[in-house]
Amino acid sequence: MRKFAYLVPKTLDQAVSLHQSHGNRAMYVAGGTDVMVKVKSGKITPDYLISLKHALGSPQLRVNSDTGELHIGSLVTHRTLETSSTIKRHYPILHDAVQHIGSVQIRNVATIGGNLVNAVPSADGAIPLIALDAVAKVYAGTGERTVDLIHFFEGPGQTVLAPGEILTEIVVPKQPAPSAGAYQKYGRREAMELPLIGVGVQLSLEQGSNRCTKARIALGVAAPTPMRSLAAEHYLVGKEITEETLGEAGKLAADESRVRDSVRGLAWYRREMVEVFVKRMGMKCLERIKEMGA
Numbered sequence: 001m002r003k004f005a006y007l008v009p010k011t012l013d014q015a016v017s018l019h020q021s022h023g024n025r026a027m028y029v030a031g032g033t034d035v036m037v038k039v040k041s042g043k044i045t046p047d048y049l050i051s052l053k054h055a056l057g058s059p060q061l062r063v064n065s066d067t068g069e070l071h072i073g074s075l076v077t078h079r080t081l082e083t084s085s086t087i088k089r090h091y092p093i094l095h096d097a098v099q100h101i102g103s104v105q106i107r108n109v110a111t112i113g114g115n116l117v118n119a120v121p122s123a124d125g126a127i128p129l130i131a132l133d134a135v136a137k138v139y140a141g142t143g144e145r146t147v148d149l150i151h152f153f154e155g156p157g158q159t160v161l162a163p164g165e166i167l168t169e170i171v172v173p174k175q176p177a178p179s180a181g182a183y184q185k186y187g188r189r190e191a192m193e194l195p196l197i198g199v200g201v202q203l204s205l206e207q208g209s210n211r212c213t214k215a216r217i218a219l220g221v222a223a224p225t226p227m228r229s230l231a232a233e234h235y236l237v238g239k240e241i242t243e244e245t246l247g248e249a250g251k252l253a254a255d256e257s258r259v260r261d262s263v264r265g266l267a268w269y270r271r272e273m274v275e276v277f278v279k280r281m282g283m284k285c286l287e288r289i290k291e292m293g294a
């Protein structure tokens with residue numbers, strides 16, 4: 001393995017200025033589960049790895065009691081999300097996703113921020129957060145800017161982050177009650193596997209009825225970047241959520257997807273799985289809302 005210097009700045013400003021002074025010979029590292037695989041294979045050859053561990057401070061996962069927003073620090077690990085009772089109870093779509101990322105060993109160190117910035121079309125963290133209308137907070141050296149997560153990804157491995165910018169936090173707005181979501185990573189195996197398709201559905205209903213007031217349908221590996229099926233979402237709003245309406249939404253999402261053939265699966269099969277899992281995840285949302293007693 002090629003040698004590199006490991007730098008540990010104490011503040012965000014120090015991290016940004018180190019990145020600026022070393023240019024494209026430097027790279028940030030959080031948990032290192034993506035970075036180190038690429039370094040070891042020689043796919044990337046940074047001279048400097050800049051750790052964000054100290055600069056970002058201790059990872060925070062908290063609900064703002066005034067606004068009801070969920071704040072997820074970018075260094076929060078998948079394991080922290082998986083074992084959080086708040087995530088399991090109030091954000092089941094995110095819980096569904098993180099519990100199947102890699103193995104426990106990977107989830108113990110891999111961060112949600114690294115998962116988003118790595119920006120592979122199969123990133124399991126991205127789909128539930130997009131379905132939850134999350135926003136990314138980015139430190140740009142001169143201040144902070146926010147980006148809707150759906151606009152964060154520009155292509156495989158590419159985000160809107162400019163060189164040296166740091167993803168500091170992900171903020172999930174309070175969801176209208178009653179709401180629930182569900183995510184399915186579908187692959188040949190559930191664990192240690194890149195999915196053929198990832199489907200996240202988040203539904204809000206009118207109190208005491210099955211009429212949909214808000215729908216989010218987010219898809220992974222269905223396009224070069226994570227995407228939402230606006231046609232399916234638009235179709236569902238105002239309708240009773242039933243197997244029939246969810247089936248129709250599944251068809252619309254499958255039509256809107258831009259799946260392609262790859263060694264792991266053919267486009268026609270992926271499209272069919274989008275249809276199947278939009279319906280299945282929608283029914284799971286309904287079940288979950290009922291379990292909450294709404």
Ligand SMILES: Cc1cc2nc3c(=O)[nH]c(=O)nc-3n(C[C@H](O)[C@H](O)[C@H](O)COP(=O)(O)OP(=O)(O)OC[C@H]3O[C@@H](n4cnc5c(N)ncnc54)[C@H](O)[C@@H]3O)c2cc1C
Nearest residue numbers: 028030031032033034035101102110111114115117124167
């Ligand atoms: C065996 C194995 C199994 C895996 N299984 C899955 C899986 O099932 N699903 C899945 O989605 N992923 C999987 N992954 C990929 C990986 O674990 C995740 O993407 C992980 O969340 C990356 O987080 P990290 O902290 O390790 O990122 P790192 O490797 O530290 O960084 C990844 C990228 O993000 C950048 N970066 C990190 N944090 C920041 C920040 N705050 N601001 C700016 N840039 C930043 C780095 O410069 C780098 O480009 C797997 C990886 C391995 C090795």
